[in-house]
Amino acid sequence: MMNHHEITTNTLSLETINTLIFENVKIKLSEEVITNIVNCRNYLDEKIKANDNPIYGINTGFGSLYNVKIDSNNLRKxxxxxxxxxxxxxxxxVSNDIVKIMLLLKIKSLCYGRSGVQLETVNRLVDFYNNDIFPVVYEQGSLGASGDLAPLAHLSLPLIGEGEVWYKGEVQSSKLILEKFNWEPIQLKSKEGLALLNGTQFMSAHGVYVLLKSYKLSYLADLIGSLSLDAYDGRIEPFDELVHIVRPHNGQLKTAERVRTFLEGSQLINQKKQHVQDPYSFRCIPQVHGATKDTLEFVKKTFTTEINSVTDNPNIFVNEDKIISGGNFHGQPLALAFDYLKIAMSELSNISERRTFQLVSGLRNLPTFLVDNPGLNSGFMIPQYTAASIVSSNKQLATPASIDSIVSSNGQEDHVSMGANAATQALRLIYNVERVLAIELYNASQALFFREPLKTSGFLNSFLESYRKEVSMVHEDRFMHEDIDCTIKFIKGLSVDNEVIFN
Incomplete structure (x- = not known):
C-alpha cells in the first residue's frame, strides 16, 4: 500500500487531484477517516433505536414528502x-476523467463522519476508484440545488448492483461487475441513499476538471500570444515591469513577466520597429490575460473550499448530539464561480481571435492571409472565420446560468442554483478556448516562417520546432481541417508542470 494516497480530513488541493487522476494514483482511507465514519454510523444507529421522532431523510420521505413518516422496517427500502x-x-x-473525480470527491465528503454512511459503502467507492470502475453518469438532470441528485444517483446505483459502469473501455452491467470482483451489493442502511445523492460532486468534479484545463490554457495563451507578438513584429515595451508595478494586479504582473521571459533573446522582438504602438490585442495581453488569471484564483479558492466540505443533508454532529437538516447541498457558490470562470476564459479566446485577425490582415510586411500568391490561394482566410464562430459561441455559453431558477419538488425546493448547467457550459467553453488558441498557434507558426532568417527566442523556437513536426508550413491551399485538428491534439498532449501552471 506504499504507493496509495491516504485520504484524510486535511485539505485536498487541485494540484494533488491533478496528480491523483492523471497519474493514476490509488487511494486508501486513513485510520482517522475510518474512525470518523464508524463513530458517526454507530451514533446514528443508536439514535434511531432510542428515538421514534421523525428525522428528515432518515425515517421520512424526501423533498416535499418530508412529512411522511416511514416505518423502521422499510428504512433500507x-x-x-x-x-x-x-x-x-x-x-x-460524462467523461470517465470527470466521473473519477466525482468518486474521489464523494469519498472525500463522506470522510468527515457527518453523513452517517457505513464504512463498507465508502470502501466500495474506493474499490471502484482504484479499479477504474466508472459508473455511467449523464450530463443532464441536476438543478444544482438539492445536491446533484440525478447524476449522483447514477454514480451510486452500482453500489447496490443497479445501473451500468464503464470498465476496460466497455459499458457493462453493474451486477456483472460486482460478480466479477466477488463483491456483494451494498445493503443500504438508513440515511445512506440521501448521503450519496445529496452533495455537489457533479458540479465540483466539473469545476476541478475545468480549472485544471483553464490553468494550462492560461499558460498556453501567454505562450502562444508571445509567438503572435513576435510574428506580428510587436513591441516589448508594454510588458516592461515598470508599467505593471503602477497597476499591480497579480495576474497582470505575472503575465507581463511570463511574456518577457518567453521572448528573452528573441531577434525579432529586439529589432528596430517602424511603428510606435501595437493594437490592444497585443499591447494589452498583460491586462486581459492577467484579469483571467485573477479570476481563476478566485474560482480556485471557491472550489478548494467546496471539495473539502460536507455537502449532503442532514448533517450529523456526534459530539454535539445533533442531527440538523440544512442546505449545504445548494450549489449557489459554485454556480456563481462557474459563471465568472466562463466569462474570464471566454475573454482569452476573444483576444486570441483578434490576434489571429491581425496576423492575416496583410500588415507589418506579412502577406495577406499568410500565404504566397494570395488570390490563387485563400491561405489562412477561413481559420480566422472558424475562430470567430467559436468565439461567438463562447459568448453565448458565457451567459450566466446562475441568474435562472425554477421551482421543483412541489414548491419545497423553490430556489435552485442551475450550477450543473453552468458546469457543463463551462466544460464546452473550455474546449472551445483550446480550439481558438490552436488556431492562433497555427497562424503564428505560419507567420514566423515569413520572418526568417530572424528567429524568435530559444525557448519559443524549441516549442515551435516540436509543433512544426506535426504541422508544416503551408505553401499552397490544402485540407486545413487536418492541420487544425493536429494542432488541437498537440496542445492537448502538452505536459506542463503543476509548478508552472499554478504559480
Whole structure:
C-alpha cells in the first residue's frame, strides 16, 4: 500500500487531484477517516433505536414528502427507492476523467463522519476508484440545488448492483461487475441513499476538471500570444515591469513577466520597429490575460473550499448530539464561480481571435492571409472565420446560468442554483478556448516562417520546432481541417508542470 494516497480530513488541493487522476494514483482511507465514519454510523444507529421522532431523510420521505413518516422496517427500502427513482439523468455521458473525480470527491465528503454512511459503502467507492470502475453518469438532470441528485444517483446505483459502469473501455452491467470482483451489493442502511445523492460532486468534479484545463490554457495563451507578438513584429515595451508595478494586479504582473521571459533573446522582438504602438490585442495581453488569471484564483479558492466540505443533508454532529437538516447541498457558490470562470476564459479566446485577425490582415510586411500568391490561394482566410464562430459561441455559453431558477419538488425546493448547467457550459467553453488558441498557434507558426532568417527566442523556437513536426508550413491551399485538428491534439498532449501552471 506504499504507493496509495491516504485520504484524510486535511485539505485536498487541485494540484494533488491533478496528480491523483492523471497519474493514476490509488487511494486508501486513513485510520482517522475510518474512525470518523464508524463513530458517526454507530451514533446514528443508536439514535434511531432510542428515538421514534421523525428525522428528515432518515425515517421520512424526501423533498416535499418530508412529512411522511416511514416505518423502521422499510428504512433500507426507502434508501434503495430513493436511488432508483432519482436516476433520471439523460443527455451525453460524462467523461470517465470527470466521473473519477466525482468518486474521489464523494469519498472525500463522506470522510468527515457527518453523513452517517457505513464504512463498507465508502470502501466500495474506493474499490471502484482504484479499479477504474466508472459508473455511467449523464450530463443532464441536476438543478444544482438539492445536491446533484440525478447524476449522483447514477454514480451510486452500482453500489447496490443497479445501473451500468464503464470498465476496460466497455459499458457493462453493474451486477456483472460486482460478480466479477466477488463483491456483494451494498445493503443500504438508513440515511445512506440521501448521503450519496445529496452533495455537489457533479458540479465540483466539473469545476476541478475545468480549472485544471483553464490553468494550462492560461499558460498556453501567454505562450502562444508571445509567438503572435513576435510574428506580428510587436513591441516589448508594454510588458516592461515598470508599467505593471503602477497597476499591480497579480495576474497582470505575472503575465507581463511570463511574456518577457518567453521572448528573452528573441531577434525579432529586439529589432528596430517602424511603428510606435501595437493594437490592444497585443499591447494589452498583460491586462486581459492577467484579469483571467485573477479570476481563476478566485474560482480556485471557491472550489478548494467546496471539495473539502460536507455537502449532503442532514448533517450529523456526534459530539454535539445533533442531527440538523440544512442546505449545504445548494450549489449557489459554485454556480456563481462557474459563471465568472466562463466569462474570464471566454475573454482569452476573444483576444486570441483578434490576434489571429491581425496576423492575416496583410500588415507589418506579412502577406495577406499568410500565404504566397494570395488570390490563387485563400491561405489562412477561413481559420480566422472558424475562430470567430467559436468565439461567438463562447459568448453565448458565457451567459450566466446562475441568474435562472425554477421551482421543483412541489414548491419545497423553490430556489435552485442551475450550477450543473453552468458546469457543463463551462466544460464546452473550455474546449472551445483550446480550439481558438490552436488556431492562433497555427497562424503564428505560419507567420514566423515569413520572418526568417530572424528567429524568435530559444525557448519559443524549441516549442515551435516540436509543433512544426506535426504541422508544416503551408505553401499552397490544402485540407486545413487536418492541420487544425493536429494542432488541437498537440496542445492537448502538452505536459506542463503543476509548478508552472499554478504559480
Amino acid at each position: 426507502l434508501q434503495e427507492n430513493l436511488m432508483l427513482s432519482h436516476a433520471c439523468g439523460t443527455g451525453d455521458v
